[in-house]
Amino acid sequence: xxxxxxxADKCIGCGKCMEKCASTYFKENNENFSxxxxxxxxxxxxxxxxxxxxxxxxxxxxxxxxxxKNGVVRLDNKKCTSCLMCVGFCxxxxxxxxxxxxxxxxxxxxxxxxxxxxxxGALELQNS
Amino acid sequence: xxxxxxxxxxSYERTPxxxxxxxxxxxxxxxxxxxxxxxxxxxxxxKFTGGRGFDLHLLWKAVTEDTKWNDPENEIVISGGPLCGxxxxxxxxxxxxxxISPLSDQTYDSNSGGYFGPLLKFSGFDAIEIQGKSxxxxxxxxxxxxxxxxxxxxxxxxxxxxTVTEALHEYFAKDEADKINISVVAAGKAAESTRxxxxxxxxxxxxxxxxxxxxxxxxGGGTILRDKxxxxxxxxxSNVTGTENHPVDLRTLQKVGVKIHKEIHDLDDKQCSMRxxxxxxxxxxxxxYHLLPVHNYKFGQSPHIDKIHSSVYKKHFTQGMADGCxxxxxxxxxxAVDKFEIQTGPCKGHVVTVDGPEYETVASLGSNVGVFxxxxxxxxxxxxxxxxxxxxxxxxxxxFVCECYELGLISKEHTNGLxxxxxxxxxxxxxxxxxxxxxxxxxxxxxxxxxxxxxxFADKYGADKNVMxxxxxxxxxxxxxxxxxxxxxxxxxxxxxxxxxxxHDEAWLIFMDMVNKQLPTFEDKADALHYFPxxxxxxxxTGLCKLPWNDVEPADNSYRYRPQDAAKVPEHVxxxxxxxxxxxxxxxxxxxxxxxxxxxxxxxxxxxxRMKKGNAEHTIPMRAMGPVFPDEWxxxxxxxxxxxxxxxxxxxxxxxxxxxxxxxxxxxGQWLELKxxxxxxxxxxxxGIPTVKKLKELGMDYPEVVAVVEKYSRPExxxx
Amino acid sequence: xxxFEGITIQDILDKKNFTFRMLAVWVNDVAVPRNDFKTFxxxxxxxxxxxxxxxxx
Numbered sequence: 008x009x010x011x012x013x014x015a016d017k018c019i020g021c022g023k024c025m026e027k028c029a030s031t032y033f034k035e036n037n038e039n040f041s042x043x044x045x046x047x048x049x050x051x052x053x054x055x056x057x058x059x060x061x062x063x064x065x066x067x068x069x070x071x072x073x074x075x076k077n078g079v080v081r082l083d084n085k086k087c088t089s090c091l092m093c094v095g096f097c098x099x100x101x102x103x104x105x106x107x108x109x110x111x112x113x114x115x116x117x118x119x120x121x122x123x124x125x126x127x128g129a130l131e132l133q134n135s
Numbered sequence: 136x137x138x139x140x141x142x143x144x145x146s147y148e149r150t151p152x153x154x155x156x157x158x159x160x161x162x163x164x165x166x167x168x169x170x171x172x173x174x175x176x177x178x179x180x181x182k183f184t185g186g187r188g189f190d191l192h193l194l195w196k197a198v199t200e201d202t203k204w205n206d207p208e209n210e211i212v213i214s215g216g217p218l219c220g221x222x223x224x225x226x227x228x229x230x231x232x233x234x235i236s237p238l239s240d241q242t243y244d245s246n247s248g249g250y251f252g253p254l255l256k257f258s259g260f261d262a263i264e265i266q267g268k269s270x271x272x273x274x275x276x277x278x279x280x281x282x283x284x285x286x287x288x289x290x291x292x293x294x295x296x297x298t299v300t301e302a303l304h305e306y307f308a309k310d311e312a313d314k315i316n317i318s319v320v321a322a323g324k325a326a327e328s329t330r331x332x333x334x335x336x337x338x339x340x341x342x343x344x345x346x347x348x349x350x351x352x353x354x355g356g357g358t359i360l361r362d363k364x365x366x367x368x369x370x371x372x373s374n375v376t377g378t379e380n381h382p383v384d385l386r387t388l389q390k391v392g393v394k395i396h397k398e399i400h401d402l403d404d405k406q407c408s409m410r411x412x413x414x415x416x417x418x419x420x421x422x423x424y425h426l427l428p429v430h431n432y433k434f435g436q437s438p439h440i441d442k443i444h445s446s447v448y449k450k451h452f453t454q455g456m457a458d459g460c461x462x463x464x465x466x467x468x469x470x471a472v473d474k475f476e477i478q479t480g481p482c483k484g485h486v487v488t489v490d491g492p493e494y495e496t497v498a499s500l501g502s503n504v505g506v507f508x509x510x511x512x513x514x515x516x517x518x519x520x521x522x523x524x525x526x527x528x529x530x531x532x533x534x535f536v537c538e539c540y541e542l543g544l545i546s547k548e549h550t551n552g553l554x555x556x557x558x559x560x561x562x563x564x565x566x567x568x569x570x571x572x573x574x575x576x577x578x579x580x581x582x583x584x585x586x587x588x589x590x591x592f593a594d595k596y597g598a599d600k601n602v603m604x605x606x607x608x609x610x611x612x613x614x615x616x617x618x619x620x621x622x623x624x625x626x627x628x629x630x631x632x633x634x635x636x637x638x639h640d641e642a643w644l645i646f647m648d649m650v651n652k653q654l655p656t657f658e659d660k661a662d663a664l665h666y667f668p669x670x671x672x673x674x675x676x677t678g679l680c681k682l683p684w685n686d687v688e689p690a691d692n693s694y695r696y697r698p699q700d701a702a703k704v705p706e707h708v709x710x711x712x713x714x715x716x717x718x719x720x721x722x723x724x725x726x727x728x729x730x731x732x733x734x735x736x737x738x739x740x741x742x743x744x745r746m747k748k749g750n751a752e753h754t755i756p757m758r759a760m761g762p763v764f765p766d767e768w769x770x771x772x773x774x775x776x777x778x779x780x781x782x783x784x785x786x787x788x789x790x791x792x793x794x795x796x797x798x799x800x801x802x803x804g805q806w807l808e809l810k811x812x813x814x815x816x817x818x819x820x821x822x823g824i825p826t827v828k829k830l831k832e833l834g835m836d837y838p839e840v841v842a843v844v845e846k847y848s849r850p851e852x853x854x855x
Numbered sequence: 856x857x858x859f860e861g862i863t864i865q866d867i868l869d870k871k872n873f874t875f876r877m878l879a880v881w882v883n884d885v886a887v888p889r890n891d892f893k894t895f896x897x898x899x900x901x902x903x904x905x906x907x908x909x910x911x912x
Contacts (some may be wrong), residue, residue, distance in 0.1 A: 009674040022852065041469065044842065053804075065455060065456075065457060066457060066465075067313065068457045068462050068463070068464075069341065069458055069462065070341055070342065085374075085601065086462065087376075087377075088375050088377040089222055089223065089377030089378065089461045090222040090223060090392075090463030091223055091375060091389060091392050091393050091463070092396050092397060092463060092465050094393045094396065094397075095392075095394075095395075095396020095397040095398075095399070095400050095465060096396065096397075096400045096465070103354050104284075104389055106385040106386040106388075106389050107386070110376060110377055110378050115550060121738045152908035185884065405876070406877055407876070407877070418875065420875055423872060423874045423875075424875075449888070501864075654898060685908065687907060688877065692879075692890075693877070693878070693880075693886065693888070693889065693906075693908060694886030694887065694888050698879055698881060698904060698906035701879050701906065701908065702906065704908075740910060815857070
């Protein structure tokens with residue numbers, strides 16, 4: 008299964024991951040549109056990104072959430088009814104939403120672009 | 136299924152929803168057949184808000200004061216409301232069906248989950264009116280995708296709900312994935328032969344691959360559907376995105392929605408366990424508090440409660456399924472029993488998915504008739520839905536029949552061989568089948584409902600009418616729902632001072648009165664009987680389900696607010712204000728919600744006064760107010776002796792019959808005081824007719840409404 | 856009911872058979888969170904108000 012592995016101890020809070028993600032998928036450098044969120048908690052960097060656990064899959068009323076051939080949990084926007092139950096039920100609060108981006112929520116799809124953009128190696132695309 | 140014959144077809148241009156409203160309603164006359172698309176005015180929106188409000192407004196204009204339930208001009212009107220069809224908040228797919236009821240001969244309004252309300256609205260109609268009567272059985276199809284309305288000739292020989300619903304999902308879907316875009320309204324055979332017909336409304340479950348049935352159960356809507364020779368109403372609308380309502384402020388909607396989704400995720404297991412057992416979490420709680428109806432409400436508790444404990448039902452309900460009855464419902468109370476093998480009747484041997492049982496059915500087709508067998512209840516639930524009959528009316532009606540049988544008021548000869556003691560599981564199930572078959576005279580009599588059964592049993596079988604009046608749990612002609620009201624003065628009012636009859640969606644005050652002792656004076660009770668019915672019925676105007684209001688509460692609710700305020704769950708009320716404003720762009724306050732509801736509440740009361748020619752009387756049976764027979768007194772002897780002492784009597788040495796009579800006399804006095812206090816608080820006169828002053832206050836003083844009030848109000852009935 | 860040294864809110868609820876889960880308890884006009892029912896000791900002569908958060912229907 009492909010997923011994004013994080014090393015918060017290497018993070019310097021530069022925000023390049025969020026910039027790359029939002030610009031790629033929503034064509035706008037807006038942190039709120041990023042599928043990876045870096046913040047500071049208790050003085051230390053905190054990286055919140057989906058770990059592909061799949062807890063959201065059964066919550067969706069229209070089966071819009073599924074695992075692709077790499078085991079990555081994907082959201083089919085065409086099926087999604089933007090109810091956001093997956094957001095409320097995500098155990099790591101890693102399903103994001105912003106009404107200005109689109110009605111549907113969005114999440115990490117393990118594409119690895121942020122890992123490439125990260126200057127310190129705090130993000131790594133892995134296969135488990 | 137072969138291609139159906141289209142009798143008539145019309146094209147229309149679908150109007151999109153603007154901030155929660157389409158501003159159009161569809162009128163269908165199945166007699167002609169003809170359709171008309173009519174505008175909904177701003178005044179209607181301002182005064183009636185939507186949902187049940189729109190239904191009653193349209194129904195008023197369709198009928199006259201002489202209209203009977205089975206006249207062609209009676210209508211079934213169905214509407215969701217401005218919030219119906221949003222997905223971001225739980226419980227937002229509800230619609231209300233209103234009609235002149237075969238049971239009460241006045242208005243009845245009944246709510247249902249399922250996809251019909253939202254898909255109807257997305258197809259371009261805030262409401263649908265069905266009027267007239269067809270000559271042959273028809274299906275009405277609203278195709279919101281193609282902009283087409285069709286009246287089709289029904290090909291069905293088996294007209295029962297599961298058969299019809301599954302077949303129509305299959306017929307109108309282009310493939311399996313398309314079935315979720317359809318909803319079917321259907322009744323069944325027992326809706327033809329009884330006054331208890333329900334309106335099943337479907338939604339397709341993609342994981343179970345079955346059509347699930349929710350119900351606008353009460354009041355006899357299904358009976359009217361079949362009287363009009365309608366087999367089904369079908370609506371189709373594809374590609375639901377969740378923004379069909381074009382809300383003004385999606386950001387706020389999302390924020391509030393996610394907050395409560397998370398709240399339910401974190402707290403439901405510790406609170407009401409809706410996601411795992413649905414409303415059946417109440418079984419043992421009601422029993423604990425003597426509120427579970429046992430043997431026609433004789434008792435509130437049973438030693439057999441362990442057999443119907445929620446943990447027993449939990450084993451039958453498949454866990455972990457996405458069980459919302461509209462998209463976005465994280466409350467997910469719609470539990471189902473899967474792979475259930477039917478034991479009796481025409482579906483014997485079939486392995487099915489049964490929707491429910493909900494608490495009401497666990498009690499009605501369970502403890503109330505003395506059957507403590509979940510599998511029996513599940514099968515009875517299945518057949519009630521399939522045959523198109525309301526489980527509450529069925530259970531409470533059967534409980535009455537059983538007690539009449541036990542008392543010897545009716546005999547085995549009258550019942551055509553059925554031995555209808557409490558607990559007679561096999562014979563009670565057989566009675567359900569005979570109702571659907573529609574040929575057995577006794578089954579047909581039972582299906583007339585308790586109010587008419589009393590007359591039929593007295594006239595045909597020589598049964599004692601006085602006794603039946605005491606034990607027949609109906610009010611205004613409608614069967615009581617499944618909570619024992621006898622020990623709560625506020626709940627007498629909660630059930631029997633309602634607009635439509637003893638159904639719990641207007642008020643549910645038992646806990647507040649009896650257990651909390653929060654309502655000590657009649658004025659306090661009257662105030663609660665003003666606020667709660669008015670607040671609760673607000674949900675009926677907007678397309679909302681009430682469960683996420685108070686069947687889950689924020690973690691700090693119980694200690695952040697004073698108790699009386701905590702009961703109203705202020706944060707959730709604020710959620711509803713925020714959601715309403717976010718969708719409609721309005722700027723309402725909590726007080727405005729009450730005003731919206733109070734308008735329709737009073738309008739409906741005048742409507743009922745109109746239909747009852749001034750005599751819309753609130754009746755209450757003796758059984759609803761206390762013990763009728765000695766065994767009921769003796770089951771809680773210390774408690775009831777104590778109650779008698781509170782009235783200043785000494786129960787020592789008093790025969791039990793005398794104790795019963797004395798308590799009833801005192802309680803009857805309390806009922807009269809309560810009624811007066813409530814009417815006064817509501818701004819009504821002594822006959823429960825809203826005053827012109829009240830109507831003017833609410834802006835509901837339309838000439839035709841004032842005319843009814845003036846026609847039936849007398850100066851001597853004024854309460855101020 | 857009879858007070859005893861160390862009586863907790865949970866003791867009172869058990870005695871009165873208040874098994875409903877959504878309860879709000881106020882002791883001498885101060886709200887007590889549900890998590891504290893088993894440990895909160897009720898003083899003698901205290902006014903205890905138990906409110907059931909009505910649900911269902």
